[in-house]
Amino acid sequence: MLIKHGKKRESITEENSDGEEPKTRIDRARKRFPRTYNLMVFGFAPLCFLIGFCFFCGYFLARLEMPKEIEENDDILQDAYRRVILQSFDDSQLMAEVKKNTEDCIDEYATNITNGILLEDPADVVPNLMRLKSFLSNCTAENMRAFEIEKFFDGIENIGAGASSFDQLSYDWIICPFKEGYNGEEVPLMERSKVSAQAVFEEQYLEIVEIGRAAEAEQKNTFKPLFLEMISEVKAHEHCVVNVSGGAFYWFTIMTTIGYGNADVVSNGGRFMVYSLGFISILLFTSVSAQAGYVSLAVAEDFFNRVKMKSLTNGFGASLFWFIVYQLLNWLVSYIALDWAWSRSVEDSRPDFTRSDAFWMAYITTTTVGFGDFYFPHEIFFIRDMFYVPLLLLVAFVALANFLIKFAEWIGKIVIQKNVGFKIVDLQDSMDALSHTHQNRRGTLKRLKSQFAILMGHEENRENGGSGQTYDNGENGESGQTYDNGDD
Numbered sequence: 085m086l087i088k089h090g091k092k093r094e095s096i097t098e099e100n101s102d103g104e105e106p107k108t109r110i111d112r113a114r115k116r117f118p119r120t121y122n123l124m125v126f127g128f129a130p131l132c133f134l135i136g137f138c139f140f141c142g143y144f145l146a147r148l149e150m151p152k153e154i155e156e157n158d159d160i161l162q163d164a165y166r167r168v169i170l171q172s173f174d175d176s177q178l179m180a181e182v183k184k185n186t187e188d189c190i191d192e193y194a195t196n197i198t199n200g201i202l203l204e205d206p207a208d209v210v211p212n213l214m215r216l217k218s219f220l221s222n223c224t225a226e227n228m229r230a231f232e233i234e235k236f237f238d239g240i241e242n243i244g245a246g247a248s249s250f251d252q253l254s255y256d257w258i259i260c261p262f263k264e265g266y267n268g269e270e271v272p273l274m275e276r277s278k279v280s281a282q283a284v285f286e287e288q289y290l291e292i293v294e295i296g297r298a299a300e301a302e303q304k305n306t307f308k309p310l311f312l313e314m315i316s317e318v319k320a321h322e323h324c325v326v327n328v329s330g331g332a333f334y335w336f337t338i339m340t341t342i343g344y345g346n347a348d349v350v351s352n353g354g355r356f357m358v359y360s361l362g363f364i365s366i367l368l369f370t371s372v373s374a375q376a377g378y379v380s381l382a383v384a385e386d387f388f389n390r391v392k393m394k395s396l397t398n399g400f401g402a403s404l405f406w407f408i409v410y411q412l413l414n415w416l417v418s419y420i421a422l423d424w425a426w427s428r429s430v431e432d433s434r435p436d437f438t439r440s441d442a443f444w445m446a447y448i449t450t451t452t453v454g455f456g457d458f459y460f461p462h463e464i465f466f467i468r469d470m471f472y473v474p475l476l477l478l479v480a481f482v483a484l485a486n487f488l489i490k491f492a493e494w495i496g497k498i499v500i501q502k503n504v505g506f507k508i509v510d511l512q513d514s515m516d517a518l519s520h521t522h523q524n525r526r527g528t529l530k531r532l533k534s535q536f537a538i539l540m541g542h543e544e545n546r547e548n549g550g551s552g553q554t555y556d557n558g559e560n561g562e563s564g565q566t567y568d569n570g571d572d
Contacts, residue, residue: 119383119386119387122379122382122383123379123380123383126375126376126379127375127376127379127380127383127482128376130372130375130376131372131376131475131478131479132475133372134339134368134369134372134474134478135332135336135470135471135474135475135478137339137365137368138332138333138335138336138339138365138470138474139328139332139470141332141335141357141361141362141365142328142330142331142332142333142334142335142336143326143328143331143332144331144357145257145331145334145335145349145354145357145358146257146258146326146327146328146330146331146334147326147331148351148353148354148357149256149257149331149349149350149351149354150257150258150324150326151351152350152351153254153255153256153257153258154258154321154324156254157253157254157255157281157320157321158318158319158320158321160252160253161253161281161282161285161318161320162315162316162318165285165289165315165318166312166315253278253281254347255277255278255327255462255463256327256330256334256346256347256462256463257326257327257330257331257347257462258277258321258324258325258326258327259277259324259325259326259327259330259463260276260277260278260280260281260284260321260323260324260325261280261323261324261325262276262279262280262283263280263283263284263323266280266283272428273428273463273464274428274461274463274464276463277324277463280323281320281321281324282320284320284321284322284323285318285320288318288319288320289315289318292311292314292315292318295310295314327462328467329462329465329466329467329469329470330347330462330463330465331462332467332470333460333462333465333469333470333473333474334347334462335362335365336470336474336477337454338358338362338365338366339362339365339366339368339369340369340452340477340478340481341366341452341454342449342452342453342454343454344454344456344459344460345454345456346456346459346461346462347462373478373481373482373485374485376478376482377482377485377486377489380482380483380486381486381489384396384397384405384486385397398490398493398494399490399493399494399497400494402490402493402494403487403490403491403494405490406483406486406487406490407487407491409483409486409487410450410480410483410484410487413450413476413479413480413483414443414446414447414450414480415443415446416476417445417446417449417450417476417477417480418439418442418443418445418446419442420473420476421437421442421445421446421458421460422437422439422442424460424464425437425442428464437458441458444458445458445459449477450477450480450481450484451484452481460473
């Protein structure tokens with residue numbers, strides 16, 4: 085089996101040292117398929133654990149961010165409809181001007197008649213003319229008022245056509261499904277939550293219109309303040325639910341430090357989660373990816389040794405192999421991104437997303453750069469996507485790490501052996517020479533200590549008035565020296 089910790093990688097086909105027969109299915113699988121077993125248990129399973137951890141944290145993060153996003157979206161819709169209402173009242177100024185012009189025309193007509201321009205005897209028609217002017221004035225006022233109200237209600241009933249695009253609306257943490265009876269098949273996936281929320285908003289808005297009509301029929305000049313008051317109570321996202329897949333993938337970008345920047349965490353609870361669990365997620369990602377890289381390298385090297393392709397285990401061959409694997413994974417990621425751009429949007433709303441854009445997106449994703457110019461939108465990220473997109477990206481991270489390891493080993497070996505000017509063997513010889521010199525110095529120090537001890541003994545004898553004494557100061561059979569220790 086594969087040895088996880090140790091000085092070197094041992095063969096993954098090593099049998100149990102006790103020689104016992106495997107008893108469980110796991111033991112039999114480990115003995116029969118050692119490479120597959122170790123790759124699945126120590127490589128694939130930890131990566132799947134990371135995805136599960138993203139689901140757990142992403143769900144609670146989305147729940148924390150959901151109320152704020154709903155509140156902001158409702159405010160955007162209310163402001164948009166409120167602006168249309170106010171603009172419709174600005175049109176009434178034009179209507180008032182038309183009314184004034186009508187009255188001016190009648191005055192001019194009356195003046196002409198009075199001056200005899202139109203009639204020879206103006207005195208006969210003046211009383212009738214004044215009654216006619218009064219009648220026309222009242223009639224014009226009533227008609228213009230009715231026309232103003234009708235124009236206003238016709239405008240607000242068709243407000244959806246003029247306010248169909250709300251670019252500021254965001255659906256990173258929520259999903260708004262269509263209600264029963266509404267066919268949303270022709271609506272692009274990116275726009276479905278937005279269109280669903282607008283449909284709910286307009287449904288409640290039209291109810292306000294009917295209330296306004298009834299109020300206007302009873303009393304004039306009441307529908308404007310009534311609309312402005314009731315529009316603030318319209319809610320369009322009460323039917324929306326938590327975007328679990330969007331929250332999970334967002335947490336994946338936190339854990340892997342990709343950080344597209346396409347969504348914001350604004351709640352205090354969400355930010356605390358990123359502070360605490362986000363940091364733990366980064367540590368988990370680092371340790372798990374390192375272990376998966378170690379296992380994949382061990383399995384690959386064992387396989388290449390078995391098929392006698394040792395050139396792919398180190399040096400240029402190993403670097404080229406893992407570079408090709410990494411580029412293939414990049415191509416798969418770009419294929420998914422390009423497929424999403426076409427299959428998850430209707431023909432009339434397909435984005436201008438080319439193959440080069442897709443490969444660029446894959447590159448900035450697998451290198452964890454994440455510029456944010458291209459990203460996986462939360463609106464079209466489904467739960468089933470979490471079971472293959474993050475896993476593919478994690479495998480790409482491991483392949484890139486393995487390439488960097490092998491490339492660094494290859495370059496390091498070239499630099500040490502050719503550019504620096506000495507080999508590992510030369511370094512070992514230098515260490516041996518230093519060790520031999522150190523031993524010689526230790527022998528010299530030992531002799532100095534012996535001579536010092538002799539001198540100290542000589543001084544003690546002189547202080548005690550003793551006779552001369554002979555000390556052997558030689559180490560190689562040399563004759564002793566005689567020191568006079570008496571008084572003069």
